[in-house]
Amino acid sequence: MGYLIAKCYTNAALVENDVEVCNGIENIIQRGQCMNRIADATGDFFICEKIEDEEEKAKCQSNHASKFNNPDACEEIDNSNVKDGCYASIAKDTNDPALCDMIKYSGTRNSCFTSLARQNNEVKYCHDIDDDKDEFILCVVVTAKANINSEICNQIDTDKGKYVCVYY
Numbered sequence: 001m002g003y004l005i006a007k008c009y010t011n012a013a014l015v016e017n018d019v020e021v022c023n024g025i026e027n028i029i030q031r032g033q034c035m036n037r038i039a040d041a042t043g044d045f046f047i048c049e050k051i052e053d054e055e056e057k058a059k060c061q062s063n064h065a066s067k068f069n070n071p072d073a074c075e076e077i078d079n080s081n082v083k084d085g086c087y088a089s090i091a092k093d094t095n096d097p098a099l100c101d102m103i104k105y106s107g108t109r110n111s112c113f114t115s116l117a118r119q120n121n122e123v124k125y126c127h128d129i130d131d132d133k134d135e136f137i138l139c140v141v142v143t144a145k146a147n148i149n150s151e152i153c154n155q156i157d158t159d160k161g162k163y164v165c166v167y168y
Contacts, residue, residue, distance in 0.1 A: 006030035013038050019047050032056025039064060045073060058082040062089070069094050071102070080104055088112040097125055106130050114139040121147045123155055137161040141168055 006025045013021035013034055022034035032051040039047035039060050048060035058079035065073035066089040074086035084103045091099035092115050100112035110129045117125035117139050126139035137156055144152040144165055153165035 003030070006034065010034040010037055014041055017042055019044075019050065028052045029056060032060070036060040036063065040067065043068070054078065055082075062086040066090055066093070071096075071099055074102075081108075084108040088115070091116065092119060095120060097128060100128065106132070107135075110135040110139070114142055117143045118146045123152050126155070133158075133161075137164065141165045 006027060009021055009025045010033070013019060014037060017038070019035055019038045022031050022038065025031040025034055032053040033056060035047050035051050036056060036059060039045065040063055045061070045064045048057055048064060051057040051060055058077050059082065061073060061077045062082050062085060065071065065077075065086050069090050071087060071090050074083055074090065077083040077086055084105050085108065087099045087102045088108055088111065091097065091112050095116060097113065097116055100109055100116065103109035103112055110132060113125045113128045114135070117123055121143065123140055123143045126136055126143060129136045129139055137158075140152060140156050140161075141164065144150055145168070150166045153162050156162045156165055
């Protein structure tokens, strides 16, 4: 079944607010995308459970969790990358660093803290970054630039890091 036919079914499902219309789509990925759109339009999280394609199901769960700032819904996601992204998105929306701590992959977790530092113009979030000096320096640099305040660079303990921060 082609993309245009799947799009037609999706549009009909949206007009009718009826997820069952999506079942007319043969391709499980396109059917999952249709169901994801209906879940988003109706706010019905349980529709995500009907999605057969695991990646589309995880996207649906993450979209719902993010839309309603519901970190408990992130926990239901099996795909660890999508789950981490879910927590990061809600952490940014709610300014909740505890959600960054729930992220398994250190790169995503550190990015989450850097986002909070930049968003709130507060370097304190940089101190929650794992033992990665480069990520810490990047976080401080981003925060210093967002604040237009090179004094923040003094929190970096290496001369090279301070130089990069001040003159970046």
